Amino acid sequence: MADAFALYTYFRSSASFRVRIALNLKGIEPEFRFVHLLREGGRQHSGEYSRLNPQEIVPTLVHGSHVLGQSLAIIEYLDEIHPQPPLLPRDAWARARVRQLAYATACEIQPLNNLRVQNYLRDAIGADHSAIGNWQGHWMELGFRGLEALLANSPETGRFCHGAAPTLADICLVPQLANARRARLNLDSYPTLTRIEAECLDLKAFADAQPARQPDAE
Amino acid sequence: MADAFALYTYFRSSASFRVRIALNLKGIEPEFRFVHLLREGGRQHSGEYSRLNPQEIVPTLVHGSHVLGQSLAIIEYLDEIHPQPPLLPRDAWARARVRQLAYATACEIQPLNNLRVQNYLRDAIGADHSAIGNWQGHWMELGFRGLEALLANSPETGRFCHGAAPTLADICLVPQLANARRARLNLDSYPTLTRIEAECLDLKAFADAQPARQPDAE
Numbered sequence: 001m002a003d004a005f006a007l008y009t010y011f012r013s014s015a016s017f018r019v020r021i022a023l024n025l026k027g028i029e030p031e032f033r034f035v036h037l038l039r040e041g042g043r044q045h046s047g048e049y050s051r052l053n054p055q056e057i058v059p060t061l062v063h064g065s066h067v068l069g070q071s072l073a074i075i076e077y078l079d080e081i082h083p084q085p086p087l088l089p090r091d092a093w094a095r096a097r098v099r100q101l102a103y104a105t106a107c108e109i110q111p112l113n114n115l116r117v118q119n120y121l122r123d124a125i126g127a128d129h130s131a132i133g134n135w136q137g138h139w140m141e142l143g144f145r146g147l148e149a150l151l152a153n154s155p156e157t158g159r160f161c162h163g164a165a166p167t168l169a170d171i172c173l174v175p176q177l178a179n180a181r182r183a184r185l186n187l188d189s190y191p192t193l194t195r196i197e198a199e200c201l202d203l204k205a206f207a208d209a210q211p212a213r214q215p216d217a218e
Numbered sequence: 219m220a221d222a223f224a225l226y227t228y229f230r231s232s233a234s235f236r237v238r239i240a241l242n243l244k245g246i247e248p249e250f251r252f253v254h255l256l257r258e259g260g261r262q263h264s265g266e267y268s269r270l271n272p273q274e275i276v277p278t279l280v281h282g283s284h285v286l287g288q289s290l291a292i293i294e295y296l297d298e299i300h301p302q303p304p305l306l307p308r309d310a311w312a313r314a315r316v317r318q319l320a321y322a323t324a325c326e327i328q329p330l331n332n333l334r335v336q337n338y339l340r341d342a343i344g345a346d347h348s349a350i351g352n353w354q355g356h357w358m359e360l361g362f363r364g365l366e367a368l369l370a371n372s373p374e375t376g377r378f379c380h381g382a383a384p385t386l387a388d389i390c391l392v393p394q395l396a397n398a399r400r401a402r403l404n405l406d407s408y409p410t411l412t413r414i415e416a417e418c419l420d421l422k423a424f425a426d427a428q429p430a431r432q433p434d435a436e
Contacts, residue, residue, distance in 0.1 A: 055361075055368075057326075069322075077311070077313070077317075080313065092298040092299050095294070096292070099294055099295075102291075103324075104288060106325055107325050112335065125345055135343070138338065143273075146273035153272075
């Protein structure tokens, strides 16, 4: 079926969380295929999965004969083939602002804090539990400080990161804040971020995409 | 002037390198403003710069009254306002593939290896020079292995990462390979990546954007 979607996902992966939000906003119901990142040394490293996604990370979207990794590439693709509701504004400058906000999470915070980085810090660098916790807090705080300033200082910030409808920026922000809450990070310094998070989680598309609500949640 | 561009840049920053390539491909000549990441504790942390870019990282593009951080947001913006020559293909699936390849570098390799991460590993984790070198090599090798498989196995790979013209994927790849060469990483296992790198560096837009050719190079 040319228009059938399947998503390889893991409940706790924040990149998978982003794609689940986007699919919900678009009203697309994919077949979910669960990739447990911890069992059997990580099923993302199995031959079957690594043939599909040589980066051996989740998520992966399958759409007909197309196989696509990288959450932001998946979300931009969904937005191009299913334009309603839009996940990016129409104006070029507004789109740029939304992408800047999205990448401020996706290129500056999340890559430093995912599971394989924690494993390398522990196994190869010899960092203990406390040092790894400090590492995670450091990059989240640094990233959130920048994001809070970008959002609080701009008249373009609205109910959501950009105006009155959720965009790619909110889709990246909410999963990162979920990680921060899981790590018990104090978020008092980021009132704009947490206000927008609450607005997002009032929407069913965001709420239903949360890790605890997934069939593979533990 | 509404159409005047200024780029805050540092010669050795690979994110700045990406934007320099994109500007050269588009034939845009911005005013360059140099931000030395090592002098005076890092001029990206000065009040003047952090008001412009609260993330305190380079590059930042100023276009008329717009101020924009995040290299990939800048490049997508340039591509939208100056569509020729295109930096993304027209077809939605092809665009998705190019973005996946670009993010495989920009979200999986570069964020783990930039200057502030090296500083934190040294100062807060206590990693020595050798451990930091291993860290950098590890993330580059992991990322390059995935990229090599994605590129070598696809009929859509051409003279460049996607077909016969350079795209966002090549713009991300070449600066990362430059970092790898600087770190003396053995690249023998990535023949597709190095073949494409050579094709790119034959183009004046890529060659002129290299760190050593910048006015602020040391």
